[in-house]
Amino acid sequence: MKNIYFLAKKELKIYFYSPIAYSVAFMFLLIAGYFFYSDVLYFSLISLQARSGFMGLDITDWVIRPLLGNMSVVLLLILPLLTMRLFAEERRQGSLELLLTYPLRDIELVLGKFFGCLAVYVLMLAFTLPYPIILYLLGRTDISPFFTGYLGIFLMGSAFIALGLFISSLTESQIVAAVITFGLSLLFWIINWATHFVGPPLSKILEAISIITHFEDFMKGIIDTAHIIFYLSFISLSLFLTLRVLESRRIRG
Amino acid sequence: MIEVSHISKRFGHRLVLENVSFYVEKGEILGFLGPNGAGKTTTMRILTGFLPPNSGTVRIGGYDIQKEPLKVKRLLGYLPEHNPLYTEMTVRDYLFFVAETKGVERSKRKTQVNETIERCGLREVASRLIGHLSKGYRQRIGMAQALIGDPEVLILDEPTIGLDPKQILEIRQLIKELAGKKTIILSTHILPEVSMTCTRALIINKGRVVAEDALDNLTYTRGVSISVRANPQTLLSTLNSIDGVKSVAIEDEKEGIVRASIETGQEVRAKIAYNIIQNGWELFEMTPLRASLEESFVRLVTEEEGQ
Numbered sequence: 001m002k003n004i005y006f007l008a009k010k011e012l013k014i015y016f017y018s019p020i021a022y023s024v025a026f027m028f029l030l031i032a033g034y035f036f037y038s039d040v041l042y043f044s045l046i047s048l049q050a051r052s053g054f055m056g057l058d059i060t061d062w063v064i065r066p067l068l069g070n071m072s073v074v075l076l077l078i079l080p081l082l083t084m085r086l087f088a089e090e091r092r093q094g095s096l097e098l099l100l101t102y103p104l105r106d107i108e109l110v111l112g113k114f115f116g117c118l119a120v121y122v123l124m125l126a127f128t129l130p131y132p133i134i135l136y137l138l139g140r141t142d143i144s145p146f147f148t149g150y151l152g153i154f155l156m157g158s159a160f161i162a163l164g165l166f167i168s169s170l171t172e173s174q175i176v177a178a179v180i181t182f183g184l185s186l187l188f189w190i191i192n193w194a195t196h197f198v199g200p201p202l203s204k205i206l207e208a209i210s211i212i213t214h215f216e217d218f219m220k221g222i223i224d225t226a227h228i229i230f231y232l233s234f235i236s237l238s239l240f241l242t243l244r245v246l247e248s249r250r251i252r253g
Numbered sequence: 254m255i256e257v258s259h260i261s262k263r264f265g266h267r268l269v270l271e272n273v274s275f276y277v278e279k280g281e282i283l284g285f286l287g288p289n290g291a292g293k294t295t296t297m298r299i300l301t302g303f304l305p306p307n308s309g310t311v312r313i314g315g316y317d318i319q320k321e322p323l324k325v326k327r328l329l330g331y332l333p334e335h336n337p338l339y340t341e342m343t344v345r346d347y348l349f350f351v352a353e354t355k356g357v358e359r360s361k362r363k364t365q366v367n368e369t370i371e372r373c374g375l376r377e378v379a380s381r382l383i384g385h386l387s388k389g390y391r392q393r394i395g396m397a398q399a400l401i402g403d404p405e406v407l408i409l410d411e412p413t414i415g416l417d418p419k420q421i422l423e424i425r426q427l428i429k430e431l432a433g434k435k436t437i438i439l440s441t442h443i444l445p446e447v448s449m450t451c452t453r454a455l456i457i458n459k460g461r462v463v464a465e466d467a468l469d470n471l472t473y474t475r476g477v478s479i480s481v482r483a484n485p486q487t488l489l490s491t492l493n494s495i496d497g498v499k500s501v502a503i504e505d506e507k508e509g510i511v512r513a514s515i516e517t518g519q520e521v522r523a524k525i526a527y528n529i530i531q532n533g534w535e536l537f538e539m540t541p542l543r544a545s546l547e548e549s550f551v552r553l554v555t556e557e558e559g560q
Contacts, residue, residue, distance in 0.1 A: 002353075003353075003354060006350065006353040006354050007354065009350075009353075010339070010342075010350045013341075013342055013350075014339060014341045014342060017341040017342060017343075017382070018341040090337075093337045093338075094333060094335050094337035095337035095338065095339060097298070097303050097333055097337065098331065098333055098337055098398075099354075100302070100303050101301040101302060101303055101326060101329060101331045102326060102351070102354045102355055103323045103326040103327045103354075103355060103356055104326075104354055105323070
């Protein structure tokens with residue numbers, strides 16, 4: 001347990017000693033801030049126009065859902081940049097060899113890296129907390145979908161990170177790791193689009209493994225354990241595969 | 254302390270190590286020699302548990318590396334060949350991280366890191382980023398990293414490679430200071446390094462051990478070189494008549510002083526000196542001719558190739 005903490009701390013230090021964390025977080029916050037600003041403005045604009053007649057304008061539908069949806073797309077693009085170095089860099093530098101001669105278990109190594117990267121992600125998300133606060137102060141409306149949305153976005157990001165960690169363990173090249181992580185994340189994202197043309201049971205399966213279908217309920221303010229379990233299984237499977245890669249490297253040399 | 258028995262390792266179809274066995278006693282410094290590509294690094298990687306051998310066992314401190322890797326790893330300090338460091342971290346942070354992961358107790362971490370920083374001469378750079386430091390400092394950080402956790406066994410893969418002469422001396426000095434306290438395996442292809450730091454040497458070529466002996470035996474005396482004021486012909490016949498002299502060769506003659514090298518089978522230096530003095534010749538110089546480690550090394554490695 002302690003070793004996981006030490007390793008995570010090391011990852012965090014490397015993220016913050018180098019410009020990686022700052023540049024990724026900066027771009028994320030810049031774009032998320034832009035989305036928040038434009039979504040709120042757009043909402044206030046149509047609220048004014050709709051004052052006469054049209055009812056049922058909802059801040060959840062017009063601000064929170066588009067904002068969280070857009071944020072998740074940005075995450076899809078930038079999280080691979082955060083995860084690409086995790087194992088690939090250590091393998092290229094040869095520091096993985098040294099690390100493996102320290103009295104550490106493989107599982108501690110994998111979890112340490114996972115939580116280290118996760119911490120950067122959580123920190124990044126925490127900087128978007130002013131959005132719901134501003135919204136609440138301005139509108140005094142129900143912003144609870146924000147909180148379930150955050151849970152969803154946290155779980156989804158964790159799944160991307162776990163996938164990225166796994167891909168990073170397969171290669172020495174950070175670029176390759178980033179490209180494949182991004183590609184696979186996107187594929188898991190859009191795979192449910194095919195449900196329209198393929199019949200059941202395949203459509204059911206595609207629906208079930210799509211990362212985005214599990215995210216939608218969170219944006220509506222619903223917490224469904226099925227979705228939580230989906231993300232947790234996705235993360236566990238990725239971490240398990242990483243562990244196996246690490247073991248097989250050792251055997252094959 | 255270290256027992257390696259009958260290890261073999263193949264990568265695909267290429268046999269990299271073939272039935273390698275050796276041992277290292279506690280407190281000994283073993284020089285691990287071999288031409289490039291002989292299998293030194295592979296052996297070290299097996300010793301550190303990074304690679305498993307295809308067959309054979311490695312026991313360190315009584316523990317089998319395959320069965321109890323964590324126990325073995327607690328006894329080990331390793332400096333890999335390319336000395337990989339986290340260039341984004343500061344020296345102190347990095348060594349602190351090493352102390353944490355090597356399981357140094359919380360209360361001792363700070364003192365141990367500070368002691369190691371002092372010992373490896375890193376005080377003035379302790380708070381700088383590793384990436385900004387010179388090769389010499391980085392090598393010292395690599396040594397420091399290996400020393401943290403006070404391991405009983407140190408495995409150093411080419412610790413002086415790529416350093417300037419002064420830095421090489423500093424690293425060697427550091428290794429000498431550890432002599433007797435730690436069990437050390439030092440891999441290198443720089444032979445004088447072994448003569449200067451090690452007590453015993455192991456020569457490996459093409460994945461096989463070709464010699465393993467105390468350094469004195471590898472650098473045996475093969476004769477004596479003398480400078481004498483004498484007539485070359487009489488000197489030659491006198492020396493040849495001595496029991497135990499294999500051959501005599503006159504090297505040169507300047508201003509009546511003859512320089513000759515004598516190949517001897519046994520210890521006859523006293524007899525040679527006695528005979529020269531008896532004849533009333535002036536003896537200017539007498540130096541034992543030692544086969545240097547280089548010669549032994551080249552002989553062993555080429556013999557191997559001739560087979």
